[in-house]
Amino acid sequence: MRSSGFKSLLTVSVIALLVTVACGTGSSDKGTVHVLAVWAGSEEDSFKAVLAPFTQKTGIKVSYESTRDVDALLQTRIAAGNPPEIAGLPSPSTLSKLASQGHLVQLDNGIIDMTKFSAQYSPGWIQQGTVNGKLYEVFSWAAVKGLIWYDPKNFTAKGYQVPTNWDEFISLQNKIKGSGTTPWCVAVESQAASGWPGSDWVKEIVLSQSGPTVYDNWWQGKVRWTDPAIKQAWETWGTILGPGDSNVYGGKNYILSTNFGNGGDGLFANPPKCYMHNQASFITDNFVKNTPGIAPGTDFNFFPLPDVNPAYAGAHVGSGDAFSLLKDTPQARQLMQYLVTPEAQAIWVKRGGKLSPNKNFDLANYPDDITRQVAKVMTGAKIFDFDAGDIMPTPMRDAYWSAVLAFITDQSKLNTILSGLDQVQSTAYKA
Amino acid sequence: MDFNSLLSTLLADVPTLAAVIIGVPAVLAAYIVGGEFLVQRLPDKARPSLRPWIWVGPALIFVAFFLVYPVFGTAWRSLFDNHDNFVGATNYGTELAGFPSGGAWIAIRNNLYWLVLFTLLVLIFGLMFAVLTDRVPYESQVKSLIFMPMAISFVALATIWKFMYSYQPPGEPQTGTVNAFLALFHQDPRIWIQDANVANFALIAAAVWGFVGFAMVILSAALKGIPGDLLEAARVDGAGELTIFRRVIFPLMMPTIVVVGTTLVIFALKAFDIVYVMTNGNYDTDVLANRMYKLLNVGDTGLASAVAIILVAAVIPVLIFNLRQFRAVEARR
Numbered sequence: 001m002r003s004s005g006f007k008s009l010l011t012v013s014v015i016a017l018l019v020t021v022a023c024g025t026g027s028s029d030k031g032t033v034h035v036l037a038v039w040a041g042s043e044e045d046s047f048k049a050v051l052a053p054f055t056q057k058t059g060i061k062v063s064y065e066s067t068r069d070v071d072a073l074l075q076t077r078i079a080a081g082n083p084p085e086i087a088g089l090p091s092p093s094t095l096s097k098l099a100s101q102g103h104l105v106q107l108d109n110g111i112i113d114m115t116k117f118s119a120q121y122s123p124g125w126i127q128q129g130t131v132n133g134k135l136y137e138v139f140s141w142a143a144v145k146g147l148i149w150y151d152p153k154n155f156t157a158k159g160y161q162v163p164t165n166w167d168e169f170i171s172l173q174n175k176i177k178g179s180g181t182t183p184w185c186v187a188v189e190s191q192a193a194s195g196w197p198g199s200d201w202v203k204e205i206v207l208s209q210s211g212p213t214v215y216d217n218w219w220q221g222k223v224r225w226t227d228p229a230i231k232q233a234w235e236t237w238g239t240i241l242g243p244g245d246s247n248v249y250g251g252k253n254y255i256l257s258t259n260f261g262n263g264g265d266g267l268f269a270n271p272p273k274c275y276m277h278n279q280a281s282f283i284t285d286n287f288v289k290n291t292p293g294i295a296p297g298t299d300f301n302f303f304p305l306p307d308v309n310p311a312y313a314g315a316h317v318g319s320g321d322a323f324s325l326l327k328d329t330p331q332a333r334q335l336m337q338y339l340v341t342p343e344a345q346a347i348w349v350k351r352g353g354k355l356s357p358n359k360n361f362d363l364a365n366y367p368d369d370i371t372r373q374v375a376k377v378m379t380g381a382k383i384f385d386f387d388a389g390d391i392m393p394t395p396m397r398d399a400y401w402s403a404v405l406a407f408i409t410d411q412s413k414l415n416t417i418l419s420g421l422d423q424v425q426s427t428a429y430k431a
Numbered sequence: 432m433d434f435n436s437l438l439s440t441l442l443a444d445v446p447t448l449a450a451v452i453i454g455v456p457a458v459l460a461a462y463i464v465g466g467e468f469l470v471q472r473l474p475d476k477a478r479p480s481l482r483p484w485i486w487v488g489p490a491l492i493f494v495a496f497f498l499v500y501p502v503f504g505t506a507w508r509s510l511f512d513n514h515d516n517f518v519g520a521t522n523y524g525t526e527l528a529g530f531p532s533g534g535a536w537i538a539i540r541n542n543l544y545w546l547v548l549f550t551l552l553v554l555i556f557g558l559m560f561a562v563l564t565d566r567v568p569y570e571s572q573v574k575s576l577i578f579m580p581m582a583i584s585f586v587a588l589a590t591i592w593k594f595m596y597s598y599q600p601p602g603e604p605q606t607g608t609v610n611a612f613l614a615l616f617h618q619d620p621r622i623w624i625q626d627a628n629v630a631n632f633a634l635i636a637a638a639v640w641g642f643v644g645f646a647m648v649i650l651s652a653a654l655k656g657i658p659g660d661l662l663e664a665a666r667v668d669g670a671g672e673l674t675i676f677r678r679v680i681f682p683l684m685m686p687t688i689v690v691v692g693t694t695l696v697i698f699a700l701k702a703f704d705i706v707y708v709m710t711n712g713n714y715d716t717d718v719l720a721n722r723m724y725k726l727l728n729v730g731d732t733g734l735a736s737a738v739a740i741i742l743v744a745a746v747i748p749v750l751i752f753n754l755r756q757f758r759a760v761e762a763r764r
Contacts, residue, residue: 250600256625
């Protein structure tokens with residue numbers, strides 16, 4: 001009795017299994033693309049919103065995998081012979097290295113329509129994705145760095161004017177300090193990447209103070225860190241931080257221990273803890289989240305970091321989200337083609353926090369005036385260079401970030417710090 | 432992932448699923464039955480010497496493939512540079528150059544801090560809690576509380592402690608537990624994990640908090656194993672409680688203390704998660720495991736392998752000692 005019951009149960013389940021298998025394979029399956037990238041949380045939602053119309057139109061499913069440790073995971077997956085078809089990284093240095101090792105698929109021989117692509121992207125962006133004369137990376141979204149955020153209400157209350165050149169900028173800083181408040185809020189904690197917000201300061205100053213040639217040679221490892229031009233940039237940043245970091249709210253303790261996401265909170269405190277905060281365009285997201293009720297334009301606005309050296313006026317540093325193809329499948333090709341279209345980019349741009357590097361992008365897609373202004377800084381830049389840290393070899397970048405922490409801890413150790421960076425530079429570029 | 436997509440993913444892999452659910456037990460059963468079948472065919476004398484090998488065989492193969500082979504692979508790898516050129520001991524030279532602050536030396540120094548401080552503090556607190564809780568009626572409640580941190584992952588532990596160590600400028604409300612505590616005594620707040628002078632100790636303190644429960648539970652079990660009449664006899668002979676602890680309890684618990692201690696030493700040498708999450712080796716807090724991970728992360732497999740082998744070389748003597756001690760404890764039972 002018992003055994004016959006078991007048998008019939010088995011028969012039923014086997015039939016059920018076969019039916020589901022049949023159904024599963026019966027539906028129209030256009031294939032799947034695996035994408036590995038860093039976005040999690042609300043950013044992941046935005047990226048998935050970008051993917052939804054693609055899947056709807058083509059029937060191709062996208063399996064998205066998110067990790068903050070994308071460099072390590074990508075290396076491991078490649079070593080194991082199991083890379084995702086597409087990888088999306090916030091910095092191109094890892095992808096460029098993989099390209100030179102032959103792990104990436106060349107994009108400019110049929111996958112991306114180059115006539116259309118070069119009409120839509122400025123040469124700088126194309127150059128950034130090119131390794132040994134071949135295109136390996138395309139950029140879908142961008143951010144501009146070196147934006148000084150402030151609360152217009154606080155500026156009006158004190159009669160402060162938005163500075164238009166470096167001298168005005170420094171005298172504004174001194175004026176604020178003279179009134180008894182710290183002019184700056186700086187926060188550099190960012191888990192394993194701690195230090196990067198400070199590194200932004202230094203690279204912006206290098207580009208604006210010594211120009212694109214020095215900047216490019218610097219990140220390419222051809223200019224030493226102890227070079228007078230680079231040292232001068234650190235010292236200039238030191239005058240912003242003030243002796244013993246005294247120009248910054250909370251001093252070095254607060255700078256080192258506060259997460260960059262909370263870096264701007266002091267602007268909106270009552271009374272304000274600081275009047276200015278330097279951060280890339282994405283930070284508005286944190287402003288609104290940390291201080292509910294504040295609005296762009298009335299409660300926060302920005303001015304670009306003034307030109308340090310008028311000879312290089314209009315120089316700006318930016319960054320972008322790079323996509324590369326690791327495995328060539330027809331489905332993955334379609335997704336790559338989709339990701340460089342203004343339509344795909346607009347979906348995330350409208351959700352906030354991103355700019356589009358595409359020239360054909362309609363400015364009306366930006367969610368508010370501030371973001372439109374930020375986009376204009378990017379498109380109107382006379383000199384636009386990619387974030388140096390993001391394109392240095394990874395060991396160099398990591399040492400750069402750690403050096404920022406050491407500099408904030410004790411500015412007088414600058415010479416030791418820079419010669420330490422020189423030492424890393426002498427080996428990092430050989431890999 | 433919602434339930435439907437999970438279900439469809441599972442169903443898409445039905446053959447694999449079926450192979451795992453039906454195939455794996457079937458192969459195992461066939462192996463056992465087949466092995467026994469073979470052994471039965473052998474002469475009586477040979478059976479006892481062959482049977483254990485058949486049973487332990489799969490485990491040996493797995494260990495060889497997943498442990499021994501990678502260890503030798505790593506050792507081999509550590510002799511090459513990034514471009515697969517044989518470089519001999521150069522990677523070890525790089526890691527061990529520039530004493531006392533170059534190469535891996537800061538990490539080695541910090542691992543020594545961990546080894547000594549972490550091990551001793553966990554043992555002392557573990558023993559203290561084991562002995563003290565043994566004497567109160569609410570023992571199990573207290574022990575559960577102290578053991579609780581063991582239930583959370585070290586990444587979560589590190590994140591919690593990062594909040595505990597957080598800093599606000601003097602005069603502001605302190606959001607970090609540690610600085611809020613200092614404020615109670617009108618002390619100025621300070622940074623803990625960003626100050627190279629105290630950062631190592633702040634990290635080790637967090638790890639001790641997480642691990643005391645482990646030591647306490649095992650030591651407490653050993654304590655309960657001491658026969659009551661022995662303590663009774665000591666009391667009858669006029670020994671005070673402190674003397675009993677020193678002369679009776681402590682010597683009897685010594686083998687267990689040594690085993691727990693060596694386990695802790697191995698953990699201290701492997702320390703990674705807390706350092707990675709809280710400082711990533713900044714502020715002079717790097718340890719060997721984190722250094723290895725960072726080198727691997729930037730694709731420097733040769734150097735990373737060299738660090739791994741240095742770490743293995745440091746752990747092996749402790750492992751051997753630990754195994755011997757285990758055997759000694761077993762033999763006494």
